[in-house]
Amino acid sequence: MTTPAFRPTDEVDFVVIGAGAAGGVMAKELSIAGFRVVVLEQGPYLRQSDYSHDELKYTILPGLTNDPKTQPVTYRKSEKESAKPIKAIEYGRQVGGGSVHFTGNYWRFHEADFHEQTLFGDVAGAALADWPLEYKDLEPFYTKAEYDLGISGLAGANPFEGPRSKPYPLPPIPAKSSGVLFERAAKKLGLHPFPAPLAILTRPYQGRSACVNCGFCESFGCEMRAKSSTLVSVIPMAEATGRCEIRPTSYVRRIKVDDHGKVTGAVYFDRNRKEIFQRAKVVVVCANGVESTKLLLMSSSNLFPHGLANTSGLVGKHLMWDLGLLLEGLFEHPANEFKGVQVTRVIHDYYAADAKRGFYGGAGIDARFDYYPAGFALSGLPPDTPRWGLEFKKTFGHYFTRTISLLSHATSLPVESNTVTLDPTATDAWGLPAVRITYSQHPDDVATQAWIRQRQMEILEAMGAKKTWGDQPGGFYTSRHLMGTCRMGKDPAKSVVDSYGRAHDVANLFIVDGSNFVTSARQQPTATIQALAYRAADNMVRMARRGEL
Amino acid sequence: MPISRRDWIFGSVRLALLPQVLRAQDHARKAAKAISNGHAIPFEYLEPEAARTLVALAAEIIPSDDGPGATEAGALYFIDRALATFDSDKRELYRSGLKEVGAAISRLSPGSADVEGLSREQRREVIRAVQSTEFFAVLREHVVLGFLGDLEYRGNQGKVGWRYIGFDDQMAFTQPFGYYDNPENDPDGKGETR
Numbered sequence: 001m002t003t004p005a006f007r008p009t010d011e012v013d014f015v016v017i018g019a020g021a022a023g024g025v026m027a028k029e030l031s032i033a034g035f036r037v038v039v040l041e042q043g044p045y046l047r048q049s050d051y052s053h054d055e056l057k058y059t060i061l062p063g064l065t066n067d068p069k070t071q072p073v074t075y076r077k078s079e080k081e082s083a084k085p086i087k088a089i090e091y092g093r094q095v096g097g098g099s100v101h102f103t104g105n106y107w108r109f110h111e112a113d114f115h116e117q118t119l120f121g122d123v124a125g126a127a128l129a130d131w132p133l134e135y136k137d138l139e140p141f142y143t144k145a146e147y148d149l150g151i152s153g154l155a156g157a158n159p160f161e162g163p164r165s166k167p168y169p170l171p172p173i174p175a176k177s178s179g180v181l182f183e184r185a186a187k188k189l190g191l192h193p194f195p196a197p198l199a200i201l202t203r204p205y206q207g208r209s210a211c212v213n214c215g216f217c218e219s220f221g222c223e224m225r226a227k228s229s230t231l232v233s234v235i236p237m238a239e240a241t242g243r244c245e246i247r248p249t250s251y252v253r254r255i256k257v258d259d260h261g262k263v264t265g266a267v268y269f270d271r272n273r274k275e276i277f278q279r280a281k282v283v284v285v286c287a288n289g290v291e292s293t294k295l296l297l298m299s300s301s302n303l304f305p306h307g308l309a310n311t312s313g314l315v316g317k318h319l320m321w322d323l324g325l326l327l328e329g330l331f332e333h334p335a336n337e338f339k340g341v342q343v344t345r346v347i348h349d350y351y352a353a354d355a356k357r358g359f360y361g362g363a364g365i366d367a368r369f370d371y372y373p374a375g376f377a378l379s380g381l382p383p384d385t386p387r388w389g390l391e392f393k394k395t396f397g398h399y400f401t402r403t404i405s406l407l408s409h410a411t412s413l414p415v416e417s418n419t420v421t422l423d424p425t426a427t428d429a430w431g432l433p434a435v436r437i438t439y440s441q442h443p444d445d446v447a448t449q450a451w452i453r454q455r456q457m458e459i460l461e462a463m464g465a466k467k468t469w470g471d472q473p474g475g476f477y478t479s480r481h482l483m484g485t486c487r488m489g490k491d492p493a494k495s496v497v498d499s500y501g502r503a504h505d506v507a508n509l510f511i512v513d514g515s516n517f518v519t520s521a522r523q524q525p526t527a528t529i530q531a532l533a534y535r536a537a538d539n540m541v542r543m544a545r546r547g548e549l
Numbered sequence: 550m551p552i553s554r555r556d557w558i559f560g561s562v563r564l565a566l567l568p569q570v571l572r573a574q575d576h577a578r579k580a581a582k583a584i585s586n587g588h589a590i591p592f593e594y595l596e597p598e599a600a601r602t603l604v605a606l607a608a609e610i611i612p613s614d615d616g617p618g619a620t621e622a623g624a625l626y627f628i629d630r631a632l633a634t635f636d637s638d639k640r641e642l643y644r645s646g647l648k649e650v651g652a653a654i655s656r657l658s659p660g661s662a663d664v665e666g667l668s669r670e671q672r673r674e675v676i677r678a679v680q681s682t683e684f685f686a687v688l689r690e691h692v693v694l695g696f697l698g699d700l701e702y703r704g705n706q707g708k709v710g711w712r713y714i715g716f717d718d719q720m721a722f723t724q725p726f727g728y729y730d731n732p733e734n735d736p737d738g739k740g741e742t743r
Contacts, residue, residue: 053718054699061635177729212721223720333728338716340726373697373716378690388610388676388689393618393713400714401727 003239003246004036008278012036013544015266015280017252017295020097021526022513022533023286024230025145028237029537030284031244035544038245038278039238040268042291043094045248048232051221055372059219064101065090070429077440083423088437090480091288095248096231098288098480099526103218103342104199104227106151107364107524108142108531111135111162112352116360116519120353123360126413126442127318131518132490132499133535135162141534142527148237149530150205150228153197160192160348170202173211177335178404179344182367185462191349196366199228199526200341208232213340218370250276253432255283255299255308255509263308263509269430282508282540282549284501286533289319289482289514293420294435296486296511309503309511314496315486316421318414319439320520322481324363325449325473326370326407327456328380329465334401337369343407344368350455351522353411361448363410364522365456370405382469405470406460408452409523412483413442420485441474449473481525486515500539501532508549512536593633594640595625599647603628603688605664606650609672610692617709624695627704631691639687646684653678 006012016026019041031037046064057063066073066087074083092098112119114131122128139162145151147169155167172195175183179196186193200217201210211226225232238244249271256264256277265279285292293316299308307315346366353362371380377396380403386392418439426434450473460468489495492504501512512533514525521528543549592600607619607628619625632640651662653675658666667675679685695704697711705711711718725731 052699052701054701056694056698056702060694174724175730176724177727180729180735213723213726214720215722331729333734334715335729336715336727339722340724373711373714374694377693377697377714387680389673390612390614393611394615397714400716 004242004244006036006038006245008276011265011279011281012038013280014038014282014284014540015040015278016284016286017266018042018097018285018287018291018513019095019230019235019246019248020092020286020288020513021099021230021529023284024096024099024233024235024238025148025530025533026284026286026512026537027244027246028148028234029534030540031238031241033541034243035541036243037238038247038280040250040252040266040278041095041246041248042251042287043092043248045095045246046100046221048221048223048225051223053214053216053220055374058101059372059375062093064092064094064219064221066093072426072428072434074423074426074434074436076436076438079417079438083436083438085426085434087478088439089290089435089482090478091291091482094231095235095246096229099199099229100221100227100231101219102199102526105343105366105524106146106153106197106199106527107346107522108161108164108197109135109138109521109528110160110348110351113519113521116353120355120360123413123442123444126360126415126444128360128413129487129489129494129518132488132495137499138528138531138535139163139165141531141538144534145527145530149199149230149233150201150208151197151199152202154195157194158192158346158348160351168197170205172196173198173200173202173341173344175344176337176340178337178367178369181331181404181463182345182406182459185459185464186347189459189462191347193345193347196343196346197527198341198343201226201228206233211341215338215340216372218342251430252287252295253298253430255285255295257299257301257303257308257506261303261506263506273430282510282544284510284512284540286513289485289517290420290435290437292511292513292515293485294422294433297422298432304505309486309496309505309509311505312493312496314494316419317416318484318487319418319420319437320412320414320481320483320517321418321439321441322479322523323410323412323441323445323449324408324523325410325453325456325471325475326405327453327460327468327470328382328403328405329460329463330399330467331402331404331463331465335369335404336401337404338372338401342368342370348522350452357451359444359447359451360413361411361444361451362522363408363448363452364524365406365408365452365459368405368407369403370407371403373400376400376403382467404463404465406456408449408456410445410448410452411522412445412520414484414487414519415442418484446474481514481520481523483514483517483520483525486511487518488516489518501536510536510540592629595629595632599643600625600629602647602650602664605672606676606688607692607695609669609676610689611696616713617707619692619696621706622696622704622709623706624692624704626706627695627698627702628688628691630702631694636687636691642684642687646679646682646688649679649682649684650675
């Protein structure tokens with residue numbers, strides 16, 4: 001592979017910050033269009049030979065994610081509290097980002113997701129708003145993402161999905177036991193189960209192997225390259241152009257601005273913690289819904305005293321959370337759910353918000369198994385199980401192969417006081433401010449969870465569960481879907497970027513990742529992050545060719 | 550209150566650096582070599598007295614009454630590895646926890662702090678005395694990981710933990726994986742869901 005090595009003093013066309021779900025797409029699209037691209041990534045450049053099935057390393061220790069020992073995160077429920085260090089948010093920290101260790105769910109947003117404010121009206125205490133684009137604007141880019149990356153699924157099987165221009169490039173995943181029981185029960189209840197759209201290859205594709213059902217998708221990197229991360233799909237295409245350099249262990253601390261308010265490049269720490277300035281004509285920030293915002297806030301200057309591109313004052317506001325409940329059922333026979341991909345069947349029947357319920361919100365539900373052996377014994381058992389002793393042992397011994405989970409993916413309303421800010425005192429190992437998260441759930445989000453919990457219980461019972469247990473509404477846990485904080489919109493006073501991710505304040509600065517989300521839809525943000533990235537890149541290429549960047 | 554897996558990860562204070570994990574794996578490879586050469590594995594951190602107490606407690610957390618438990622899995626070696634490497638910041642917690650355990654033993658068996666003089670019921674009584682402490686929460690986690698965790702860390706020896714729960718660490722599987730995705734068990738006899 002002819003990977004170039006640009007010099008930092010070379011002014012490249014684009015510097016992309018973050019090599020994850022969005023940054024990987026950006027790298028490929030911009031370099032294939034003929035531009036010179038440097039991608040700066042905080043984390044290392046790992047290969048499939050670096051991975052293993054070590055549960056401790058990847059699910060308890062931060063094997064592929066941000067490490068709070070070196071990059072602390074502080075959290076508080078509201079401004080009135082002082083924030084305490086806790087791993088409130090988690091993101092993939094290596095080339096490929098979260099697309100390396102995610103479960104692989106790849107849902108398109110529905111048509112209604114882009115204009116829920118118009119459909120539903122205002123929600124007190126929240127900033128529900130329409131997106132500055134519609135599903136039809138994004139559809140070609142969803143399709144492009146599905147074909148470039150390799151997504152499996154069954155077109156038309158989800159009756160609630162918007163129209164699609166092409167079927168999936170790969171056939172759907174067969175149902176495993178959870179999917180079989182879920183599909184049968186959902187149909188009995190008059191619902192519409194469909195095969196999970198997944199970033200997992202069900203057939204060999206573009207030189208990569210099909211999934212072999214090892215079962216280690218969620219939280220793990222795929223040794224078979226069957227998970228369609230940007231690391232194994234578009235990033236190699238970018239490198240093959242000879243115009244894209246992926247620069248790992250490059251932690252950006254500042255985006256520089258000239259006297260005219262245009263960005264000139266990015267200052268980063270290299271692996272030896274030496275500061276280096278990479279010059280570029282255009283800066284594209286794809287560092288995720290928390291890290292992108294942190295970087296903008298750290299890049300304040302005389303021209304932008306409250307943070308780069310923050311004339312609106314909205315950078316860091318409207319953080320949305322990864323909400324949903326994991327409920328478990330015990331079944332008579334071994335399902336052996338540890339084999340195969342986590343999720344095989346989904347419903348979107350409860351997806352749409354309905355004012356008649358008395359609150360805003362909705363959810364998708366999937367059938368899955370979310371545990372590895374030790375994690376199951378430690379935290380997957382019914383709450384009335386003894387915590388130690390023979391009964392404890394017998395319970396995890398009997399339950400491990402017979403437990404099936406239903407996970408809901410529920411709305412998280414955008415609320416202005418839910419924020420990402422720089423911690424005033426805590427710092428990371430590089431001396432940069434720690435991220436401070438301020439977040440509490442909107443009452444409608446809790447109401448949605450209480451309501452969807454009942455729906456999940458109905459389905460588990462229809463599936464024949466002998467016993468059920470699981471999460472309660474309003475619970476708090478690490479968010480891995482980092483959304484909001486640089487919302488897109490038409491009005492520069494009410495948004496940070498336009499629908500192409502271009503900062504309203506800075507002509508040659510783009511922010512393209514989950515931070516752009518105006519609403520949370522029903523979680524599963526990766527497909528939309530990537531479709532937005534394809535659309536933004538398409539626009540950048542056209543603008544750059546016209547000499548407008 | 551039920552603890553979901555995500556709560557567990559979130560609430561977990563075990564946040565080791567990746568280099569420490571890598572070091573632990575390196576230790577593991579050397580240890581595996583030592584075993585294959587027929588040498589006994591020495592402890593990397595634990596003192597014999599603490600080890601005697603911990604092995605007795607571990608044997609009550611995951612007992613061996615119905616088949617191999619923490620003892621046969623070598624969960625103690627996992628604890629040793631954890632405290633020697635990625636959980637070295639838990640050593641003080643273990644020291645203070647073992648002190649509390651010693652006090653509980655003395656109450657049950659005046660004049661002695663030795664767990665080996667206690668009956669199994671008395672050992673369970675000791676655990677009941679400390680079961681709500683942070684030390685016990687970490688010990689329980691370590692014992693479970695020493696029973697069900699990756700072989701790299703010296704626990705789960707002979708995969709006894711995985712065998713017990715029915716987990717199989719093969720790299721590839723073909724369907725049917727379980728009972729319900731086997732078309733023979735479809736109540737409608739159609740097997741259409743496959």
